[in-house]
Amino acid sequence: xxxxxxxxxSGQYRLKQWLVNTDKSAQDDCSHYDRSHILLVxxxxxxxxxxxxxxxxxxxxxxxxxxxxxxxxxxxRATITGQLYRQDGRxxxxxxxxxxxxxxxxxxxxxxxxxxxxxxxxADLFQVNxxxxxxxxxxVGAAEINAGGDLITSAGILGNGKxxxxxxxLLQCTHAxxxxxxxxxxxxxxxxxxxxxxxxxxxxxxxxxxxxxxxAVAAGGINCRxxxxxxxxxxxxxxxxxxxxxxxxxxxxxxLEAQRQKLQQTRQSxxxxxxxxxxxxxxxxxxxxxxxxxxxxxxxxxxxxxxALHRDWKTSQDRSRSxxxxxxxxxxGVTIRFPGLQATTTTDQRGPMRIVPKGxxxxxxxxxxxxxxxxxxxxxxxxxxxxxxxxxxxxx
Amino acid sequence: MKxxxxxxxxxxxxxxxxxxxxxxxxxxxxxxxxxxxxxxxASTPEGFNLIMxxxxxxxxxxxxxxxxxxxxxxxxxxxxxxxxxxxxxVMEALKAGVNNYVIKPFTPEMLLEKxxxxxxxxxxxx
Ligand SMILES: [Mg+2]
Numbered sequence: 001x002x003x004x005x006x007x008x009x010s011g012q013y014r015l016k017q018w019l020v021n022t023d024k025s026a027q028d029d030c031s032h033y034d035r036s037h038i039l040l041v042x043x044x045x046x047x048x049x050x051x052x053x054x055x056x057x058x059x060x061x062x063x064x065x066x067x068x069x070x071x072x073x074x075x076x077r078a079t080i081t082g083q084l085y086r087q088d089g090r091x092x093x094x095x096x097x098x099x100x101x102x103x104x105x106x107x108x109x110x111x112x113x114x115x116x117x118x119x120x121x122x123a124d125l126f127q128v129n130x131x132x133x134x135x136x137x138x139x140v141g142a143a144e145i146n147a148g149g150d151l152i153t154s155a156g157i158l159g160n161g162k163x164x165x166x167x168x169x170l171l172q173c174t175h176a177x178x179x180x181x182x183x184x185x186x187x188x189x190x191x192x193x194x195x196x197x198x199x200x201x202x203x204x205x206x207x208x209x210x211x212x213x214x215x216a217v218a219a220g221g222i223n224c225r226x227x228x229x230x231x232x233x234x235x236x237x238x239x240x241x242x243x244x245x246x247x248x249x250x251x252x253x254x255x256l257e258a259q260r261q262k263l264q265q266t267r268q269s270x271x272x273x274x275x276x277x278x279x280x281x282x283x284x285x286x287x288x289x290x291x292x293x294x295x296x297x298x299x300x301x302x303x304x305x306x307x308a309l310h311r312d313w314k315t316s317q318d319r320s321r322s323x324x325x326x327x328x329x330x331x332x333g334v335t336i337r338f339p340g341l342q343a344t345t346t347t348d349q350r351g352p353m354r355i356v357p358k359g360x361x362x363x364x365x366x367x368x369x370x371x372x373x374x375x376x377x378x379x380x381x382x383x384x385x386x387x388x389x390x391x392x393x394x395x396x
Numbered sequence: 397m398k399x400x401x402x403x404x405x406x407x408x409x410x411x412x413x414x415x416x417x418x419x420x421x422x423x424x425x426x427x428x429x430x431x432x433x434x435x436x437x438a439s440t441p442e443g444f445n446l447i448m449x450x451x452x453x454x455x456x457x458x459x460x461x462x463x464x465x466x467x468x469x470x471x472x473x474x475x476x477x478x479x480x481x482x483x484x485x486v487m488e489a490l491k492a493g494v495n496n497y498v499i500k501p502f503t504p505e506m507l508l509e510k511x512x513x514x515x516x517x518x519x520x521x522x
Contacts, residue, residue: 270501273501274501280479280501282479282500285500285501286405286407286408286479286500288500288501289408289500289501290407290408290411291501292502292503292504293411293414293415293504296503296504
């Protein structure tokens with residue numbers, strides 16, 4: 001609450017004109033998924049033209065937090081980015097977006113620069129994008145949710161093959177099925193992950209339930225009560241490999257390769273120049289100096305990019321943990337991957353156990369009661385990770 | 397550190413500026429020929445820590461400029477950066493008073509290295 005504004009600008013005002021769109025449903029060209037009665041404003045945005053209220057002004061209002069008068073006292077300006085409210089004779093802006101019920105046709109898609117709190121769920125095909133964290137009390141359907149920070153849902157994610165949730169931080173739910181889940185930190189499902197594509201730069205934890213079907217890749221290891229299913233539905237788990245690295249390779253390697261090719265071309269053109277250095281005219285010699293300078297510049301750019309990639313690789317390696325923990329049951333038909341190798345279980349194994357790579361061609365199932373069972377492993381190479389390590393000269 | 401770059405090619409001056417910027421906190425002045433360089437020197441009473449000189453320039457060439465500078469000033473480090481690669485030219489420049497000689501085309505490392513060693517050598521002598 002901005003008390004200074006409240007005390008200094010405690011006068012009553014009347015509205016002359018809204019400058020924000022208070023009724024998107026009136027727009028014909030607006031998608032149904034984008035129609036919303038939620039008013040979002042940006043910091044510095046002029047919200048309305050106003051004037052001092054008179055005795056007979058209907059609905060006068062005072063100014064709350066997140067808002068100020070312009071220097072000519074004719075307009076209102078938002079001092080923060082957030083949701084605009086006008087209630088009970090007051091206008092204010094909050095930097096947290098609160099939606100009482102579901103995200104559906106009544107709210108439209110949500111795009112917000114701060115944190116979002118949703119009292120209900122998110123309907124199929126809707127989108128919620130927040131630069132901060134997102135908390136959802138209800139269940140998420142085949143929707144797309146993107147949180148810059150944590151994404152916490154108190155219920156389930158029922159992706160139906162189309163749902164996609166991304167969190168820069170922690171991603172947490174009670175259960176998820178047929179959804180793609182991406183997280184910069186841990187993915188925690190309290191009860192179950194079923195048929196999901198899970199990619200976590202932290203750990204994947206289903207401590208009270210089963211991880212079955214689909215694929216889970218986690219840099220920081222995997223921990224679950226049951227892994228795989230009685231029906232043997234194909235389940236792939238990969239521990240110790242950061243999915244962010246594959247993403248990095250996908251995003252950055254093409255540009256790096258293009259830079260290298262450009263450098264190669266520039267080098268070739270200067271080499272043909274320098275072969276006949278003695279025959280060159282003064283102008284050509286100066287041109288060659290120019291090209292040599294360009295080569296050095298391009299090399300510097302490549303070196304800088306490689307150094308950044310190397311740092312990211314190192315960070316990723318530091319947080320990687322090649323270990324899977326299963327508390328109760330590891331079923332047959334589970335493909336277990338670690339960087340460089342993979343093995344598939346052919347029989348059910350009772351936990352509690354840890355699963356770790358052993359040498360270059362075995363996977364060890366180590367029971368908490370002391371017995372160790374070895375699975376023969378075959379090579380597993382992620383082509384993106386391989387090309388990244390090649391680019392970084394990390395190949396043995 | 398103050399460096400005067402004398403070259404009739406703006407591109408060459410820009411390259412030298414970027415490469416020699418690696419020497420640290422450098423304040424650059426530029427001249428497009430020998431006459432402009434003499435004006436720049438006259439209007440800089442505190443002097444320059446280094447003058448880079450091209451040979452072939454309009455109005456007054458580099459070799460004349462160097463002779464004119466050395467008439468009064470034996471101390472300021474002078475480096476010739478030129479397309480003139482013949483031994484006789486190098487000898488002529490050294491005789492006129494340059495402290496070192498860089499032949500175009502040069503790589504950024506070659507230029508930086510020449511300048512660094514020249515400045516270090518002169519420092520050691522002083
Ligand atoms: Mg010239």
